[in-house]
Amino acid sequence: MERIMRKFKRIVSGLCMLLLSALMLPGCGGPEGSEGESYGTQRAEGTDINPQGGAKGRFLETELAMPEHISQVLGVRKCEDGSIVLFGYDENQITLYRAISENQGQDWVETSLEFGVYRLAAVGEDGSAALLGYGMSEDDRDVFLVDPEGKTSYVHLNMSEVSGYGEMSNQILSAAYTAGKLFVVDLSQKIYEVDLTGSTTVGSMREFTKAIAEDVHDILPLNGRLAALTSNGVRFLNTDDGTLCEEDEVLTQALGVVENNTDSAQFSVIPTAGGSGDEIYFANHDGIFYHRNGASTVEQLANGELLSIGDASVTFRELSWFDDEHFVIFANDSLGNERCYRYVFDAEASAVPEKQLTVYALEDSTVLQQLVGAFQKSHPDVFVKKNIGMTGDDSVTAEDAIKTLNTEIMAGNGPDVLVLDGLPADSYIEKGILADIGDYVTAADEAEGLFTNITDAYRKDGALYQVPLRFFFAGLEWDEEVGPIAGTPAQTAARIESLKDGNGPVLTPVSAEVFLYAFYDACSASFRTESGIDEPALGESLKAAKTLYDLDGYEESERFSYGGFGPFMYQGQNIYGTISQGSMGRISGQAKVSVGTYSGVDEVCNLYGIENSRAGSFGLLCGEENRAFVPFLSLGLASQAKDSELAQSFIQMALTAEGQSQMTVHFSVNRKAYENECRNVKPYSISTSGADGESCGYEVKPLSEEQMQELTAMLESLNTPMWSDRVVQELFIGEGVKYLQGQQSFEDTVSAIAKKVQLYVSE
């Protein structure tokens, strides 16, 4: 019996072994087998750059001027004869131009064309082009054809109606013009070929291919084929018959997939053909790459980290290949400006810049990228290595990241410049990790003027160890009818509560977290004490947040959960939970008061726009004694920086208007940069549907002098930084959410926060 048991056991474990090895097999093929994988790894890790390496040769970037008249590009392409053909509008979006460059984008010849409203221009290999409008209605479906000589003609598109998109009957999503054929993708997300032959002025649309069943989002001409971005990745089609080309797995993987299945997905990676027919080049934020059809590798020609295209907010229009040492990239930067970069291989330049500067941040942000980009541009001999603690694609927590950082600092392997957001800055200062940067701040103030109430907030005995580059703060916006709201948290809450009259909701339905972040930003300075936390003040803030949260009786699921609201969760430009989003509800009568963040000049322009549509005014949240602000992107200089001169110049530049010229979120501490931002707001309009279904909206305009003065006075009045401590903030939000949502009593919440903070402080 026992023998049988043992045998049985052996068989079972044998089976398990088999199962396990079967499981592992596809995986073990992974790393070695498909090179797409190795490409993926490369992307995830970033490229290791070793400044000591003596290798020579690197692509150097120069920015070229765009054609003089063009400020918005409709389409651009390098033609077979080596010229670049570009279509675009002037700054008033009225006159349409065609610009041609024979010398790789350095000089342009521009000709104006007839008037028309177009959205995109699909340029063919021979320089002929088709310009298309939105195609939303019958009178918007004329295709404007321009041949290489500039002769023009029209063809009308016969688009079928697509239901399920509201008033819109159809729309052109993408178009490609190649070998005399015009392909379009419409809302049905299929590819159509437009018949341009014959003398008719009506282009009949014929479904081009049955080979792709899934949704198509975007198409591009590539090497005599058509690259289609589908919801399952990129597919290649023969342009003659619409059959699928043999799949090149490496390329498919490199060109990426549609991340969120939205209608407006576009190629984020721009491929282009070059040399012999089977060579492909492509560009993305990681750099410029080369791939030969069927080859198992992708070769990196230029490292995006060293180039302007490394900024993740850049969107690509076109990559032009001339030969293996000359490229031109057309792109759109974070501010929406058209850019043209030329890349020339310099065999004499060292393969990587001689000097290296390491900048550490717990989390990456667009603003940081923009700063690094600006510094890189003015210091081409320096490679700025961004060292990001939490990249978000793994389970590393802030504590893990800080632990690693501390170890590195103690071992002398630390970064040169630290972004102190979320780091234990006070301990670093106390332990002598940071160097005094007070002089640079003073110098920057003398040169261009700073908001010294912000930059010098941490100055002690003349020394300054951290300086924020941007800042924001929590505020309120209210309807003219209800009058000003101010005072302590209790007063504010009581005042807002008194507005509840059974006549519709008072507040915008934001989630518990949004309320808590706002109150933390505004009130944390008031409950901070020398030895811990002021419990009554803490309780008052929590109670106020609870009052506002409960006021309109929304369910948690009905509320907007503004992801990325707080400064530490904050990523990129997609700011949610800003005050103007809440205030929009005021126009349509869905709210009387909104609570949120003033996230920058654009935000304030929106508020003025809203108040123009429906009278109201705005102010700080609980801004009586402490007019609190939240420092953002606080820089510190490591006292053990390897090249401390370089690190100093980085911080100096970060404080200048030049260093901040690309930044768009939050307010600049630099007055010149702030004023530039105020004046350069591009006008736009926003519309939303109100409670009764009617659409309403408002206009966003640059600030008037008067408005600017008002805002400047408000910024200058800020006097206290928020309690910038990750641990305390996390406790406040974490425990607070339980209280607001009714899972924990008020007393328990206050004591849980107070006890833990006390413990934290006593360590």
Add this chain to the structure above:
Amino acid sequence: MRKAVKLFSAALLTVSGLLTAAPLFFLFCGSLMGSGELGTYLGPYIYHTDGYAMWRLFPLYPTLRNLIRLVLDSPEFFHMFWNTMAVTLGILAGQFLFGLPAAWGLARYPVFGRRLFYMLCILLMMLPFQVTMLSAYLVLNRLGLLDTLWAVIAPGAFSTFSVFLMYRFFCGIPEEILESARIDGAGEFQIFVRIGFPLGASGILSAFVLQFLECFGMIEQPLVFIKKKSLWPLSLYLPEIEAQQAGFALCCSFVALLPPLLVFGMGQKYLEAGITAGAIRE
């Protein structure tokens, strides 16, 4: 009466045994559930709605989707799995080469200060990792091992815990056996290979099984010593339980648990021999 006691103890053992092993079963079932089904059961946990997370014994709609996703769409999972294997094998090999002779030597020869050394070993294995983390980092930095798998393998290969276990084991081998071997003219090395090794085999294996488990649970060391994510072991791959991911997370946990379980199944009988090598057989 005796029978009743026996029955009672059988029942007690069965119930507590089942309770102890239940979580494993839970992981197994969870990995076979779709996100829809899991979402219903775990809803209160994930969304903090009212009510409590529930469970049913077997999935209502079993699906292999999680497993397939893991096998086909998660190359990083396997990449990390192989890193773990490399680390584990490296550590075990290292212990075989270095730890084993060290334990033997400590146990059998009157080396100067061996008592002190032994006590220090016990002490060092008890200290929390973060205490010596910085200093260990400095040592590894000096040796140029940071950012390689060796940064984890090297300290692991000299694990004091294994030395302690093997030492206890070797201590249990009666001196008389060795003496008689010496009289027979066996060299010291021969004694180690011919006598110490076979007699201590189950102890060595049990130390290795425990070490294997340790390797699969390593979290702090790789996190601090290895920056390159491509070198991270599986223990750092822990997807959060999100609404869409619950089943997948459970599945990852379950698959990650299989190798230790397997080794465990094979090594259990050595574990049982554990610390006894003829301890009181004299």
Add this chain to the structure above:
Amino acid sequence: MLPGLLGIAVFYLIPFGDVVRRSFLQMSGEAFCGMDNYRTVFSNAAFRLAAKNTARFVLVCLPLLLVLSLLLALLASRFSVRLLTVFKSAFLLPMAIPAASVVLLWRLLFDVNGFVNGALHGMGISSVDWMNTGAAFAVLVFSYIWKNLGYTMILWLAGLASVPKEVYEAAAIDGAKSAARFFKITLPLIRPMIFTIVVISLLNSFKVFREAYLVSGNYPQESIYLLQHLFNNWFLDLSVDKMAAGSVVLALVIGLFVGILARCWEER
């Protein structure tokens, strides 16, 4: 054996020596500061709390685990080999579950809306916020017992089995009662083994921190705020000086404890 000892010295002794050195130095700069760090540590409220909790945890867990596992071992040893193997496997399973998976389970089990509360609710008992009240301590104790019961039981079993049958028989002839037999004969005979069991259990009790940390973070409920939490937080704040002094104190206490044990129980 030399390379092995050398390796241990390089990777463990040297770092530990470094820690001892640091405990006498100021954090910033390398200035010698005598016993200052120790004084700071002893007057630190957080250290006292953490030390108290750690001591409490060890004092509750260690005897509990030892007694429970011994009882189980005694119960189980009455059964046939086959049944025994099944029992042992069941109890050993938790040991094979990696920390990451344990954490996943714990979150599901002990959440306010988790399984345990669900079960309690089913039995008509009001739910407990396990991780945010004093119950957290119980959860921690439970998780330690759960994870280590099997292995400790096996160690006991091995110990019991190593006592030669003849000894029992002789005792039985002398008419000794089973309880007396156990305390007078079995336990003294396996004394060195008890030493090993205690040391291993103590070691494992320090490992519980990993789960506690992964489940409830840096600042858990007060009652499970252990020394490791404190050391961890000190390191996050770069208070390496305090951490070094604190860990030397911990090392001394452990050393004393193990030393006494070794003197009493371990055979030379």
